[in-house]
Amino acid sequence: MVEQAERSGERVVSVADVSFDVETDVLVAGGGGTGLVAALAASENPDLTVTVLEKSPDVGGNTSLSTGMVPAAGTRLQREAGIEESPADMARDILEKNDYTADEAMVRRLCAESADLVHWLVDDWDVSLSLVDDFKYPKHSEYRMHAPPGRNGANLVAELRARVEETPNVELLTNTPVTTLVADDAGVVGVVAGDRRSEAIAAEKVILATDGFGGNREMITEWCPEIEDAVYFGADGNTGDGIRWGAALGGELACMDAYQGHATVASGQLSTYAVVMNGGVLVNERGERFGDESAGYSAFAVDVLRQPGGHAFELFDERIFERLRGEFDDFDEAVESGVYHEAESVEALAETLGFDADAAAEAVERYNAAAAAGEPDETGREDGVHALEAPFYGAKVTGALFHTQGGLVVDEDARVLREDGTVVENLYAGGGTACGISGHGPGGYLSGNGLTTALGFGRLAGVDARERCRN
Template identity: 30%
Template structure:
């Protein structure tokens, strides 16, 4: 085994994980004059950030202010305290509020990534104190991947595949979902296609969403010659007298020890791809096949932190969202559930929650209702009809496009001429399903869901159809009918190492593990069990990566 006696194996700061949080920490530490090494367990950079839509929820940031969407810190604090409750130390929430705007400004100033407001993408709880129906989410501006040269081949792709050069922003996505019921949807599609054609003719390789953010940040690292080691998984932390002084990794088939003079920042994701950890910590049914998180997120950082004495929290939770288990991978449902003419039932054929609610709440409802009623909810079924299929995009398929035969063959989608036949095929009581549909259709006629208040919130209506009385509730009655299997998917787990406002890892007794920092899904989420708005995963990840780097630099210079 190699030792860390050589200067080439010693750095001021070692960052583990090349997603948004890790790259922010690496860039910030470098800017403070520290030598930095970034480690990545896979062959590509970007992690779950690259796979995501790239939304960032950081209130009062520069892009929001430019759009006239700034707000007071007091409003943000009131909102977060109300929705998070007592699950998180308020000092961590205050640190996020105070440093988040500076973190995003830092990314803009020290990389090629830039951001813009997503108009009208509501906070997930806009009716809460301090909530905003106008939204506080920003997204990356489109970027030309050619700026990072050959490194582009190492970019982790988005979990949804799109033709090369096609850039779909959040506002575009919203309109595209209404293509069969809104001329603006078709105009949007034509605009995107035209932009793609122009970029291809100009030999540009344009990217949007999380990939755009990570291309921009990778450019910042390349410009500064910050080393990034691929295929170098973390195996453990090195402790001396209770202090973390480095990491153990596997590189080129050999174990190596790398020393960190000032600190180690873990930013290597959650444990969504670790079957053993999911079975240990989370409610059944659960597994690794329904997540859209990056493949490298196997919990290595969490397990290493625990061996070093770190406390863990929120290990039973995740950034949940109902998913359709398609044969080529899970489809994380955003707009599908909010659009009118669909509903979700359990295996008793009954609705049990507001289908258009924030996706983390939707899966919480799935587990909680199953435990409370004793009725099987796994899978649940999203029921919709041909009118819905004619009007709206579904799981990436434009309106009226036939559903692939392999989807039917896998059992993820079921089709029938009548509701009774559909009930028989999906194994729910036909009389109960008919009663549930009849009641739901009554709500659609009046525009008021008396059972679960679907459509009352501005968030419910964001992905809805403005041509319908209740944009989120429409009748189900025009056959053939469809059932889509719904399982508890996720964007990643949200439990991990407990940290303080400086992103330092804490022991069970609240004491600090000197030299160890954590951010992103390797740490216990500052959002607790909830989800403030689109980008409430990446926003805190980059913020606490920034905080960690600056705290390390401040204290290292004092030493």
């Protein structure tokens, strides 16, 4: 046991102060998308034991709250749909979105691995993914999203959990938080875990998959103050644990001001941004459009929060309503919960929701005229191809914080690096615990960046940990 650690509250303790109770080969801290994928990758050596510890009652983390769409370039699913693109194309879109402020080599590494990741999930682990070829998220130049049933991350997580639980050499425990890293002079040699009763667990390799710090108000205030008052819509367990532990061991931090926001959260319910990308618009209380919605749901979240009252109104029509119904679980849930209101005119919708009717009707007319002419509209938006026509639908929305994108700097195998470029031995990080690929702030987030680093780093970490284990 680790009496000193319990007394002092330290998050990293010396191995000299620890008496290990049990041992495993690969210890995965966190059971979200990163952790589950890392466990599957590590388990492919059947001689290794893999242990996944999740502090929450259930697995999933932010992956379960996402659409579950995995971006990948050069997959056979794309080729079967007649799409030919290279990882370089995907990397270009990511880097252009963040103005090349992300680590270019890491972006290219994850993009190069993306097709193998999807093929591995589908072929080796029988995970259900299909190509999304009916719409593109902002700034994606090609159809490259690979989605689970219902375009719902909870369905992806359910399949990953099932595969983990079916794998003999993997043990998954929930309600079992990792609380402390155990280290020697070179690196990490184990963890302390448990809530009411703690155990010291020796491990050859430790993978930090504890996600970011969106649920830690102090860290948000320090690193992302512009979003500190927004609704938090991420997983409760995102308290920055792994980031702090890695930093305590000398791990370098980068892009800590980066985060993914979302512009359309209505009554505590996500309104999928597919509404906007299929032609919907947002207005404020004055009935004015206040920016180019195709900039993306992350960047636009801040614009929404800057409007009077910190909210806006999402407007769309029956064409969009029918196109999305039955395709997105999030949309169907929002419909069932009464988030959307229907009316025969923009003016009638304004009376129900509380925005300026005349100004909004005129804004929609100008948007329709630009779409009909095939020209950019007054905000510079260029993707409008359909006029919005009665009947109309709408919802009052606000901007929200989903998850952070800054964290520990890792190498191409997801090993944690110190500021001098040396490796913290035996320690890996992925997902929100690792520095992402979105550069700085919210504007560099390209849809799918979260799962690119969650599942991408998860697999890289699991493979490298498996290969470096002595067993």
